[in-house]
Amino acid sequence: MLTIHAADELRLRWDTEPVRDGAVAVRGDRVVGAGPLSELRERFPEARLRRWPGVLGPALVHEGPLPQAPSPRERLHAVLKSGSTAVLERYTDTAELRAAAVRNEIAVLPRVRESVIVDTGRADLAVFDTDGACVATVCAGRLVHRRR
Structure with missing residues (x-):
């Protein structure tokens, strides 16, 4: 199933400038697109949309x-x-x-690696609120944590 995870901001790496109203498209366990939500909705009109409050970026x-x-x-x-x-x-x-x-x-x-969102990369994502608390975690394309 194709899912678009969208948030107020998207960071492809945590040390980069945010993309406002950004999103990541995920098919299976892979990223198939990242960028402005409007562009991804156009590319993938059939996708299910999950909208999160806060900042979406690579899982830690x-x-x-x-x-x-x-x-x-x-x-x-x-x-x-x-x-x-x-x-x-x-x-x-x-x-x-x-x-x-x-x-x-x-x-x-075996050692720490940089967390980054890339096309065809494994879909490991996290969303954090303004206080830094985790709102949602996606591990290999599956939603594994959602704060209620």
């Missing part, structure tokens, strides 16, 4: 130890709720954590 890499929780799944869900869709390998030090990461399509990285 969780750089420290995973939050404590009763189960590996809950530890990784806490990471997703923070707007991160990747963790560092050194913090997934049990078979259970690694298996939970694979099941949830959370990227396990």
Whole structure:
């Protein structure tokens, strides 16, 4: 299914100027377009639209130890709720954590990498409100967290 995620602002990288009323089009687990919402609606008129308040950008890499929780799944869900869709390998030090990461399509990285939205790249997105709280997280094209 084709989905357009739109927000007040879009940042393709967190250190770039925002695109006002920006959006990212996602098909499956891949980005198929990014830019002004009006352009993406024209390119993909059949797409479902999800509109978010705040700033839409690339999902983050969780750089420290995973939050404590009763189960590996809950530890990784806490990471997703923070707007991160990747963790560092050194913090997934049990078979259970690694298996939970694979099941949830959370990227396990040997080192920190730049977070960026690119055409044909994996659709890992996060939306943050003006206070910096995560509103929504998309991991490999799936909406995995939405603040109510």
